[in-house]
Amino acid sequence: MAPALDEDLLREASRQVLGALVRRAADFAAAEDAVQEALLEATLKWPESGVPAEPVAWLTTVARRKLVDVQRSDASRRQREANAALEPEPGPTERSDDTLLLLFLCCHPALSPTLAVPLTLRAVGGLTTREIAEAYLLPEATIAQRISRAKKTIGQQDLSAFRAALAAGEPDKPVVLRVLYLIFNEGYTTGDRIDLAAEAIRLTRLLYAASPDPEVAGLLSLMLLHHARRFARFDNGNLVPLDEQDRTRWDRALIAEGVGVLQAALAEGRHGEYQVQAAIAALHDDARSADETDWTQILAWYDELVALTNNPLAELSRAVAVGEVDGPLAGLRALDGVEERLTDYHRLYAVRAHLHERAGNTNAASDLFAKAAASATSTAERNHLLRRAAQARAATTER
Amino acid sequence: MPKYLILKHYQGGPEAPGFAPMSEWTPAEMEAHFQYQRDTIKMLQDAGEFVSADAAAPTGNWVQYGGEGKPPHVLDGPFPETKELIAGWFLIDVESEQRAHEVAAYVSKAPGKGGEPIYEWLEVRPMMSEPPPVE
Numbered sequence: 283m284a285p286a287l288d289e290d291l292l293r294e295a296s297r298q299v300l301g302a303l304v305r306r307a308a309d310f311a312a313a314e315d316a317v318q319e320a321l322l323e324a325t326l327k328w329p330e331s332g333v334p335a336e337p338v339a340w341l342t343t344v345a346r347r348k349l350v351d352v353q354r355s356d357a358s359r360r361q362r363e364a365n366a367a368l369e370p371e372p373g374p375t376e377r378s379d380d381t382l383l384l385l386f387l388c389c390h391p392a393l394s395p396t397l398a399v400p401l402t403l404r405a406v407g408g409l410t411t412r413e414i415a416e417a418y419l420l421p422e423a424t425i426a427q428r429i430s431r432a433k434k435t436i437g438q439q440d441l442s443a444f445r446a447a448l449a450a451g452e453p454d455k456p457v458v459l460r461v462l463y464l465i466f467n468e469g470y471t472t473g474d475r476i477d478l479a480a481e482a483i484r485l486t487r488l489l490y491a492a493s494p495d496p497e498v499a500g501l502l503s504l505m506l507l508h509h510a511r512r513f514a515r516f517d518n519g520n521l522v523p524l525d526e527q528d529r530t531r532w533d534r535a536l537i538a539e540g541v542g543v544l545q546a547a548l549a550e551g552r553h554g555e556y557q558v559q560a561a562i563a564a565l566h567d568d569a570r571s572a573d574e575t576d577w578t579q580i581l582a583w584y585d586e587l588v589a590l591t592n593n594p595l596a597e598l599s600r601a602v603a604v605g606e607v608d609g610p611l612a613g614l615r616a617l618d619g620v621e622e623r624l625t626d627y628h629r630l631y632a633v634r635a636h637l638h639e640r641a642g643n644t645n646a647a648s649d650l651f652a653k654a655a656a657s658a659t660s661t662a663e664r665n666h667l668l669r670r671a672a673q674a675r676a677a678t679t680e681r
Numbered sequence: 682m683p684k685y686l687i688l689k690h691y692q693g694g695p696e697a698p699g700f701a702p703m704s705e706w707t708p709a710e711m712e713a714h715f716q717y718q719r720d721t722i723k724m725l726q727d728a729g730e731f732v733s734a735d736a737a738a739p740t741g742n743w744v745q746y747g748g749e750g751k752p753p754h755v756l757d758g759p760f761p762e763t764k765e766l767i768a769g770w771f772l773i774d775v776e777s778e779q780r781a782h783e784v785a786a787y788v789s790k791a792p793g794k795g796g797e798p799i800y801e802w803l804e805v806r807p808m809m810s811e812p813p814p815v816e
Contacts, residue, residue: 427728466814470810
């Protein structure tokens with residue numbers, strides 16, 4: 283029986299090959315097709331012939347040949363010369379530059395996140411369409427269609443300014459960071475084979491290796507510091523809040539790495555929202571028990587986060603910190619003026635319920651937890667809030 | 682990216698003015714209506730927003746646990762007090778609630794008598810997702 287091909291190797295290779303092709307100004311959609319064809323050829327040939335000594339070079343050669351074939355037939359069909367610039371030249375591969383170019387293309391501002399996310403996972407992450415579909419619990423055809431629309435949209439852009447900005451090292455990073463953040467934070471945890479959070483970390487590591495900007499570091503650190511708690515977040519399918527998590531189940535190695543990356547970034551003195559959120563996560567991860575949490579420092583970081591982002595959700599979280607530092611009534615006062623700026627009410631109700639519970643108003647807390655549950659957007663959160671409502675109700679009748 | 686369930690009801694919503702029941706439609710009007718449903722699915726597929734679509738038979742059974750060691754209770758048809766019946770649904774995965782509303786409005790525009798939009802009321806319900814790791 284032929285040996286199974288190393289999937290990690292293929293994924294890594296496909297990204298490098300695609301990056302190399304696209305860097306030579308090849309049309310993105312055509313380059314992507316060529317790489318997929320080359321990969322197919324590899325899966326057919328390698329089990330018999332063995333994996334070549336230089337798999338990336340092998341795939342690049344095959345993909346270039348396919349690309350040139352397509353361009354020649356296009357050219358003859360249209361009776362015009364193939365654009366010389368389209369023909370990839372051999373040369374040293376600048377791997378990190380290629381990765382950057384690919385990542386920024388996949389997260390081009392012309393693409394909505396629904397298109398940028400699957401394209402990034404496919405072209406940079408090297409996942410198959412089927413794997414992406416499984417990870418998002420969507421039909422494969424739907425993901426295939428999104429990737430095809432994304433490629434078409436990129437094909438319609440004038441990329442000259444984009445390439446110039448990238449060459450000058452001034453690409454539009456916030457969009458890329460946003461896409462990576464969405465992959466991390468809006469994925470499903472139920473997928474057996476594909477862990478989207480781990481994929482997001484892998485992609486962010488690639489970006490960090492190629493471009494160690496403080497906010498890239500901040501995002502990587504934020505992901506690592508939250509990913510470290512993943513095994514403690516659920517108990518038998520139930521969501522476990524931070525203060526009740528079994529901290530011995532936190533991944534200390536990931537925390538140490540996250541803190542290290544963050545400290546180096548903060549030292550540069552250019553704070554941004556990801557660094558600040560990571561700093562808050564680091565303070566939680568640093569406490570050996572919930573009681574030892576340094577809420578005074580956390581509150582200071584929330585002050586900075588609110589100043590940086592003016593985001594009402596940050597103000598909600600800040601009110602919890604105020605509640606810990608100055609007492610629950612001060613926390614409730616900190617919510618004044620936040621309500622009208624929110625669209626997501628379940629978190630407001632949950633925060634108010636929590637503060638009322640801490641203030642001893644278990645009756646109000648129970649009602650608010652029930653209201654929060656009614657507008658929750660995930661089953662795990664809804665069940666957790668229903669449980670908290672029942673606990674507050676039980677505490678009320680006991681008195 | 683949130684999923685939304687667009688529910689079609691046999692009854693329950695207020696009737697649009699000038700509404701003519703399907704029993705008064707010509708075969709051509711009916712065919713145009715069915716074609717519109719197929720075109721809607723194609724539109725959603727092309728947009729990369731389609732998850733599933735299905736129709737349910739107008740009647741079925743109501744089933745309940747029958748008690749220890751006993752067969753389930755099975756009742757024919759709906760209870761008389763039941764005000765609404767699910768006729769079918771589209772499950773879509775879209776960028777925003779606004780887009781889900783656009784899709785529902787498109788579904789509501791399906792042609793009926795005389796090729797005029799039927800102005801059907803549709804229920805749009807967000808589906809539960811996963812709790813985000815970063816809260």
